[in-house]
Amino acid sequence: MNGVELSLEGKVVLVTGGSRGIGRATVGLFHKAGAKVAFNYLQAKAQAEEVVALCGGAEWCRAFQQELLMPADGRKLVAAVVAAFGRLDALVVNHGIWPPEDVGISAMTDEQWHRTIAVNLDSAFGLIQAAVAQMEKQGRPAHGAAAGHVVLVSSTAGQRGEAFHADYAASKGALISMTKGLATELAAKGIYVNCVAPGWVMTDMSAPALADAHTREKIFSAIPLGRVADPMEVAGPIVFLCTPYAGFMTGEIVNVNGGAVLVG
Numbered sequence: 515m516n517g518v519e520l521s522l523e524g525k526v527v528l529v530t531g532g533s534r535g536i537g538r539a540t541v542g543l544f545h546k547a548g549a550k551v552a553f554n555y556l557q558a559k560a561q562a563e564e565v566v567a568l569c570g571g572a573e574w575c576r577a578f579q580q581e582l583l584m585p586a587d588g589r590k591l592v593a594a595v596v597a598a599f600g601r602l603d604a605l606v607v608n609h610g611i612w613p614p615e616d617v618g619i620s621a622m623t624d625e626q627w628h629r630t631i632a633v634n635l636d637s638a639f640g641l642i643q644a645a646v647a648q649m650e651k652q653g654r655p656a657h658g659a660a661a662g663h664v665v666l667v668s669s670t671a672g673q674r675g676e677a678f679h680a681d682y683a684a685s686k687g688a689l690i691s692m693t694k695g696l697a698t699e700l701a702a703k704g705i706y707v708n709c710v711a712p713g714w715v716m717t718d719m720s721a722p723a724l725a726d727a728h729t730r731e732k733i734f735s736a737i738p739l740g741r742v743a744d745p746m747e748v749a750g751p752i753v754f755l756c757t758p759y760a761g762f763m764t765g766e767i768v769n770v771n772g773g774a775v776l777v778g
Contacts, residue, residue, distance in 0.1 A: 520757055523548035526599040527756070528592065530554055530582060530641065531609030533562040535717035536667065539749035540606060545569040547753060552595040554580040554609070582609055583632050588640025596648055603652075604663040604756045605645040607689070610634045612719055616678035627681045634685035638666070642696070646705060654704040661704035663756040666693050667748075668711040668767070670775045686711075690767055697765030706764045708755045713771030714742040738773035 527544045531537040532553020542565070544551045551569060555562040555577055562577035569575035576598050580591045596602055611633045613626055642664060649662030671679065672686030693709040700707060714720055714733055723729050724742065734740055751768050754760055769775060 520759065521548050522604075522753075522757065525549040525603040525756075526552070526595070526601050527604040527606065528552045528595045528602060528641075528645070529606040529608055530591070533558040533565055533577070535719065536712065536715060536745045536748045536752075537606075537608045538565055539745035540608060540752050541565055541575065542568065543746070543749045543753045544604075544756075545574060547757070549604075550574050550599055552576045552578065552598065554578045554582065554591050556581055582637035582641070583629075585636055585640030585643070588637045588642075589644040592641060592644035592648060601652055602645055602648045602662070604665070605641060606665045606667065606752055606756075607638045607641055608667045608752075609637070610667070610685070612679070612682050614719075614722055618678055619680050622681065630681035631685055634682070635688050638689065638692075642692070646696075646700065649705050650703060659704075659758070660706055660761070662706070664696065664700075664705065664707045665752050665755050666690075666707075666709045667752070668693075668709050670711060670713045670769075670771050673711060673767075673769075673775055693767065694765050701764055706755070706760070708760070708763060708765070709767045710748060710751050710755070711767050711769050711771070711775075712743060712748045713737065713769075713774045715745055715748055716742050717745060736774055737771070741772065743770060743772065 527549045529537050529540050532541040533555040541551050541553050566575045566577050578591060578594050581587055611630060654661040666689045668689045669686040671683040672690050676683040690709055693707055697707040748770050751770055
């Protein structure tokens with residue numbers, strides 16, 4: 515590892531859900547590392563355009579308005595990125611939904627269940643399938659470097675479950691299982707598959723819960739560090755996993771939760 519720089523110059527990265535929160539921080543950090551970055555958004559057009567501008571414009575960063583609801587949506591997004599930049603070296607599956615209302619399993623509707631699974635899992639399947647196919651097509655560099663990286667963003671809910679959010683916990687737990695299975699499947703091809711599992715993070719999705727004083731106190735009391743994460747504190751481990759410094763890591767679940775869930 516002597517002489518290896520923390521640089522991703524010449525690499526192309528796709529980050530889903532890149533206009534806000536963890537995704538936005540991740541896009542910015544990949545750009546600072548020298549990569550060209552693409553991301554998708556659904557409705558936050560102004561925010562997406564701002565991210566592109568902060569990353570130096572279309573030569574370095576592209577935003578695609580693309581819903582991720584079905585496997586075909588994921589394949590379409592990967593195809594658009596490859597058409598724009600000519601290749602794909604890393605995929606970060608960051609997008610997802612968390613229905614904020616507590617709903618017991620006996621009251622959960624089919625519609626809620628299927629939508630959460632569709633966004634959080636079905637579209638991830640299409641993204642990963644298309645990204646891996648592209649990485650396989652590009653082949654492994656002659657000097658033995660990685661042929662590609664896939665980083666899935668799960669959650670503490672995928673590890674310990676979450677009462678009244680069975681749909682979300684199931685979808686995030688599935689991403690952890692996919693990480694482990696795909697890591698062994700793709701290792702011989704030089705494609706690394708890892709996962710980052712955040713706890714509570716200061717994002718738009720968590721803002722309503724954190725705005726309630728009683729809920730916030732309950733959340734903070736369960737975190738040994740006594741606070742929630744900043745998005746950049748999750749983006750850092752994501753980008754690290756796509757660098758040569760993580761060259762002997764695959765199939766790992768990297769926990770970023772302030773000590774709230776300690777698993778080995």
